[in-house]
Amino acid sequence: MSDQGIVKGQAEIYRKSFAEHGDAPRATYNAGREAQELRFERILQHLTPVRSPFSIHDVGAGLCDLHRYLLAEGIEHTYSGTDVVQEMIDHGREKYPKITLHNRDILSDEVADRHDFVVLSGLFNLPGNTDPDAWKQFVLQMVDKMYEMAEVAVSFNFLSSYRTFTDPDLFYIDPAEMLDHCMKHLSRFVILDHAYPLFECTATVFRPEFVEGRHEPDIFAKYFRVSRF
Numbered sequence: 529m530s531d532q533g534i535v536k537g538q539a540e541i542y543r544k545s546f547a548e549h550g551d552a553p554r555a556t557y558n559a560g561r562e563a564q565e566l567r568f569e570r571i572l573q574h575l576t577p578v579r580s581p582f583s584i585h586d587v588g589a590g591l592c593d594l595h596r597y598l599l600a601e602g603i604e605h606t607y608s609g610t611d612v613v614q615e616m617i618d619h620g621r622e623k624y625p626k627i628t629l630h631n632r633d634i635l636s637d638e639v640a641d642r643h644d645f646v647v648l649s650g651l652f653n654l655p656g657n658t659d660p661d662a663w664k665q666f667v668l669q670m671v672d673k674m675y676e677m678a679e680v681a682v683s684f685n686f687l688s689s690y691r692t693f694t695d696p697d698l699f700y701i702d703p704a705e706m707l708d709h710c711m712k713h714l715s716r717f718v719i720l721d722h723a724y725p726l727f728e729c730t731a732t733v734f735r736p737e738f739v740e741g742r743h744e745p746d747i748f749a750k751y752f753r754v755s756r757f
Contacts, residue, residue: 534666535633537656539612542590546616551623555616556590557654563726567649568597570730571683574719575645578742579680581605585643587634587674587684588651592620595627608643610634634673635666646674648684655699663699668709675714675733683732691727703729716756 542556549555558564571594575582581604586594589609598605608628611617617629632639648670655663667686674682689702703720710718710733717734724730740752 531635531666531669532633534658534662535612535635537658538651538654541654541656542611543613543615546591546613546619551591551619553593556593556650558650564593564649565597566724566726567685567728567730568594570721570724571647571649571685571732572598572603573721574732575647575681575683576603578738579644582644582680583608584645584647585609585641585677587646587648587670589620589629590616592624592627592629594647594649595624608641634677635669639673639677642677642679644678644680646678646682648674648682650685652684652686652701653698660699664701667699667701671706671709672713675735678735680738681732681734683730685728685730688722688727688729690722693727703731706731711757714756 545557546555553559553561553564583606586592586607586609589611592607592609595607595609598607608630609620610630610632612631612633614631617631620627620629652667652670658666671682671684674684686706687698687700689700691700694700703722706729707718707720710731715733715736717736717739719732721730721732736752740748
């Protein structure tokens with residue numbers, strides 16, 4: 529299946545769920561608000577300490593619940609998002625008139641905007657009818673594209689191969705495989721967080737130039753001559 533075919537399938541899945549559940553976490557396949565907000569907390573935990581205020585772009589923005597969370601926490605930010613379900617975008621624009629939302633496929637459409645942080649929550653979990661190997665390739669391509677869009681870092685979650693039960697409708701990946709991909713293709717400045725109750729992992733990848741700028745060049749310059757393996 530082509531990337532565009534995968535995106536079309538995803539749009540159908542989430543459009544149907546939104547029509548059924550409306551403005552609720554279940555519309556984006558979150559079991560409840562608590563689990564959703566735990567995911568947001570882990571995505572943001574290594575981002576908010578390094579820059580404030582910041583611009584953040586939410587890939588698979590859905591109902592813009594990340595924006596709602598940031599507002600509730602009093603975290604100063606500029607929010608924008610991408611989604612492929614027009615009905616969700618219309619809902620988000622009506623609910624939050626000041627934000628910017630795009631209906632686009634970031635892998636095939638022209639994308640020129642850049643942001644401090646580019647994040648994604650939950651979008652890699654549900655492949656629908658896509659073959660697992662094709663879905664894995666899609667996931668890794670999405671991670672690479674998000675990194676291109678980020679000035680400082682990307683942060684995203686995925687279901688972990690370390691689990692005690694398996695849902696055949698969901699996609700799991702070995703955190704070591706994700707770490708290896710990020711190290712070899714993006715940056716060696718990676719944080720993997722597997723230390724929370726859900727059977728998932730959050731990866732945060734910083735751009736080497738940002739990390740280098742936060743350290744004394746006369747002391748640490750030699751460590752930045754090569755940023756990935």
